[in-house]
Amino acid sequence: MTSLNRYTVNIIIENKPLIRDPEGETILRDLIIKNGVTEVTKVKTAKLLKLEVNAKDKENAKKIMEKMCNDLRIFNPVVSICKISVSSDI
């Protein structure tokens, strides 16, 4: 029996780069720039899922997560991209 390790996985779902993000644009324009923080040049909104996953190793954890995101439509590939990062810090 292989021992399993616990990993923290962050799944970030954001709109594809060439697709608009009206929420991000409005926050930048009407909240941040209008109130003087002109150092900021771009805002993108995203959804973050934080998961705890049991797996053999980091690669395995990532593989499982990738399959899950595709099969369960965690993100809609027509509109969004999905960035998966695995760490062993709990």
Next chain:
Amino acid sequence: MITNPDLQLGLTKAEKKTLRKRLDREPNTLEWAMVDAQWSEHCSYKSSKPVLNQLPTKAKHVLLGPGYDAGVVDVGDGYIVTFHIESHNHPSAIDPYGGSATGIGGVVRDILSLGTRPIALLDSLRFGDIKTSLNSKWLFKNVVKGIADYGNCIGVPTVGGEVGFDKSFEKNILVDVVCVGLGKKEDLVLGEAKHSGDTVILMGGSTGRDGIHGVTFASKVLSDESESERSAVQIPNPFLKKLIIEATLEAVHTGYVRGLKDLGGGGLTCGISEIAEKGKNGIDIEISKIFLREDNMTPVETLISESQERMLFVIKQGHEKDIQKIFDKYELPYAKIGIVKDNDKITIKDGKIVIARLPVETIVNAPIINRSVKIPNYLNKLRKLEPPKEPMDFTKILRKLLSSPTLASKRWIYEQYDHEVGIKTIVKPGQSGAAVLKLDNGKFLAIKVDGNPKHCYLDPYNGAAGGLAEASRNIISVGGQPLAMVDHCQFGDPNNSEVFWTFSEAVHGMADYCKALNLPCVGGKVSFYNEDTGTNTAIKPSPIVSVIGLIDQLSNIRTMELKEHGDIIIELGITKPEMGGSEYYEYVHNFTGGLVPKVNFITEGKIQKLVLELIKKGLADSVNDCSEGGLALALVEMSILGGKGINIDLNNVISECNRIDDVLFSESHSRMIISTNRNYVNKILDLARNYGVPCSIIGTVKNDDISINISKKEIISLTLADISKVWGDVIPKCMGEVN
């Protein structure tokens, strides 16, 4: 990154030849792309125009018919109502949230572009089976959310709609949206560039590569490649739309806006060409002035882009600053991009260089395609099929029917829609057959959207005419006099002669209904190519219609819930054994076949007039029409909504049926149910006799249960508490939300 659009022209060989001939030269790349967009099925109606010409479009109260962004109806006292229907089927099948939301955006823009304020939305949706298909559930959930988020954000109430579920819509869902606007006659602005010298201003969202080839996308059949066509996906921005609504209406009130057009399918190309054609002028456009969102956009991409939330304003020469002041207040981007010219050409310039020049008539008049028709083979076979066996336990059958998502309570949907904003919603979703809004002139507007693809599949003529009859009866049931209709014809591939036959028959049915019942068609749309190459199935023929009606005073509005114990239930009209396409056959027996309810225009006209008169004379307390689910469902709805039981004797129902299930569940037209105080019964029977409408007392309002009998034998017994819960929980259960 974007493939050369040259390689994706949708023009046929014949169309290319025609264009060369008309120009008497070879068009350049930009000119090819512009004509390709304008001559797409979606923009030009090249296949459907000859058929649509049958629909009557004129009436005293119709100010503007088809051919403009929306129909315009005079509702008296200087007020007008605008009315339009749109759909976003293909985008919604791929991105249900964004597709449906931007569908709302599109129909609202059409209403806005006539200078009127959008005051209500309706949605008509079709999905696959949400009980068994995860994909259908996902689509349904996200389409509703998309419509909700967008409509709620822009502050336009979604006050009604309809949803149907059928396996044929599994891959090709239907998302139709209707919008109604209100304004004063003096504010009406048309989509025309009538005065040479006027300035053309582009306002709203910036132009990017969104939706490039969107109209050709809709004009092509969905295939597995579609999921990767990311440029056809549009992101909704309702906040921007809301600002555009307010800015546009303020601009219109200055009186200096002489032409207005929203940009939808075909982008700037179609927008500019259409206003030029309507104004009988030419337009010069300076392409460098168009504000872009992405780098290195080619002229082709700029002119056919379908980026959302863009409006074209034609401003009276010299008054540009009055309008710009308003756009600045709302911090909306805009640019002066052109000028109306006293010629007949669309001229695109880049600096001083002319990069395209096309005669307006050439762009706008796509060569008509005469499609061939052929009666489908399946029809005769299906009509003659042996009907399913008559059941024994009708209580069980009725319970089963009421668990059809198509017939169940839609509260799960409309509670997500803000249906109260605007403080005009008198009859709210779920209360009756149609929604009723308060207008500013003291009158009331009834609105309804309807359609029956299951009927149309078996008999497109009667199915389509029937959709109008049903919508009109719903308007009548709230006390409204039907005024006008818009239609949306959704069919498969027009190259398929069987499909085109169903389209022609459907329009023929609607045209005959409109002529017989004096209901003008003031607008509409046609969407072909609703089919999928993978399974080679087209959707069931789906003409969806919307009807508006007028009620002159508050006291003439009715709703369907039963009012008082002791009231008498009266049935008007004859029930016939016309079970084809009925929810009973399709959902309970999984059976497709039989004869579809026929529309008898004279009978239909009589019953509509009679019921309106009964309402006006104060003789009818609750009114409902019989349609999907037949008599049984009509009665159960009235009972559940009123929280009052009924006792019915089926022997008293006027029918030509031999079977009990036919009487209960037939969807014959020209039938309505009213409940009334027993003191009015004789007057009603007299009036019905005068009109020649069959009329019969079939029961009373009493107790807490639904008891349907044949003479003394009870064949259906349900408690209200039980059936209300069953009916109310169907959709929440499908969506995993009931404990």
Next chain:
Amino acid sequence: MKIAVAVFPGSNCDRDTFNVLKNNLRIDTDLIWHKESNLDNYDAIILPGGFTYGDYLRGGVIAAFSPIMKQVKKMAEKGKPVLGICNGFQTLVEAGLLPGALMSNISLKFICKWTKLKVENNGTAFTNICVQNSILNMPIAHQQGRFFIKDKYLNHLIDNNQIVLTYVNNKGKISNDINPNGSIMNIAGISNEEGNVMGLMPHPERASEPALTPLRSADGLLIFKSMLNYLKKA
């Protein structure tokens, strides 16, 4: 007497509120664009419902930084009546004029329906002509209406009588199953300590005409009439 109704980019219920005040109650009312810098001539201000700035980031947060809010704060400090309806309530909370937070409904869905509200405190600028413990009919329409506040501060609210309206059932009782959004203690509306600033999620302007309200109640008018009464007495 002059009332201001603030209009932000994305406000939707400004004209509804204005129409009720101007046409139903015949009060001198103005629609004021959010960039306005002087509200000295106004005796009260209402922040109406809607989707200011698209509800992006959080409902009411971007509007809370609008120029007009400085004036709103001044009016609140002077004791003038300040009412926040729905998105307006969210804006008052984000601007620090009312405590707590308005989070996403527990169902995660937008909800539009009629609710019954109990008048927990008829001593505020907006409830003084209501009968204590009476039930009012008003509709809600929101995605982020779940009122939340930490225990310590909840006790303050209770001790200072700042809970003004709660969602109740037909019998006037607070219960979980009729709580439409998961608000703590079924709170639908609160006020500041002084009672001149109030925020509520339900829409009184939508319950001001008999033909539009179930049971023909028009209870929403009581909120606006209370405001007038408060001003008359001041």
